[in-house]
Amino acid sequence: MVEEPLVRWDWIGRNWPAIQGLLEDHVVMALVPIVVGLLIALPLGLAGARWRWLYRPTVGVMNVIYSLPSLAVFIVLIPITGLATRATVMVPLTFYALAVLIPAVVDGLTSVPDHVRQSAVAMGFTPLRRLLRVELPIAVPVVLAGLRVATVSSISLVSVGALIGRGGLGYLFIDGWQRQFYTPIVVGIVLVVALAGLADLLLVLAQRLLTPWARARGAA
């Protein structure tokens, strides 16, 4: 094997605009599925928490979807959404996000203690206000825990898309492998992990902002 440094900084400098483009592509392909997934998971999770008989089969279906390998789903989708398009990567990632988020919403809502719900009713909250002002805020920690797992794995999974020609930073892995050149691979790994860490950190901060009572209780 050739003696070669793990990272060649001049390569990074010369290729930074391209890397930046891949980074943007990566962020879009990882985060759009999470946002869409959350928007779908909230109403479905609400329905699942209200009608438990509906929830059981949903979990079964979601478990099956979650167990489908991403590469396999990308490939099966190619005839429908096209080779190397963003949609081919984002559609399966949305389903993975749903598989994590729907149970998280349902668990979050069922974690609301009964006496809290009854107090809200007794105080004259309408069902909608009770949901928005009492139940959803209490569900936030559990939902956000799911959101963190979904976001981090989504960011990591996008790179598999490189095998079908659209993987954001994952392209750097293919590039480095084909040229037997470490630097792009290292850059790709570092950026993916940094991106996931940043997203995770933002979600933790969001949780602190959304659940001020948890901090107050911790301080007391």
Place this chain on the structure above:
Amino acid sequence: MNWLIDFFGDLANWSGPEGIPARLLEHLEFAGLSLLLAMLIALPLGLWIGHTGRGALLVVLSANAARALPTLGLLVLIVLLMGVGTIVPVLIPLVALAVPPILVNTYEGIRGVDPDLRDAAYGMGLRGGQVLGRVLVPVALPLILLGLRLAAIQVVATATVAAYVGLGGLGRYIIDGLATKNYPSTIGGAVLVALLALIVQLGFDLVQRIAVSPGVSRRQDIR
């Protein structure tokens, strides 16, 4: 559908070193070995941390970071560094993939056991190790099994990328099919991997039904 018939109907795909049985065995070898290694690392560590409460924050944080590691990137880097003489380069990223879910769920499972239950066990005269083995692990078993299931499914699914660096397994059909524009092979391989993941999922459902105590799974009415 025609592609599937082309692939699965071709008798040449069913025998020899490139046949489906041989590829399936290779796939199971990568996945099984990685899962075994990950269990050897993550189960004792998770039990110990959950039981003693030591180092919990560090472990949860690093497990979350490890979740973010892109398997494909790790794999190509390790293979470039080590070469493909053995299957070790494939095992490292797969183990890294499997450890976090097992570790976090084992830890959460043990930690989440009702403290009253734990106290009751000590009160009945059980010692530390006995409390862990006879009370905490059985009660935490659903979560521990969940972690193992998630890890197993991810490893089975991700072992496909081994083919990208020239190793065997079911991923060969996918990667070779993509490279040669042989769509039946690609789709056939994808379906095989998905089926395998589903079988793993069903297998764990079964294990859960058998191994989890009826009292814990609420299959028996407890007052």
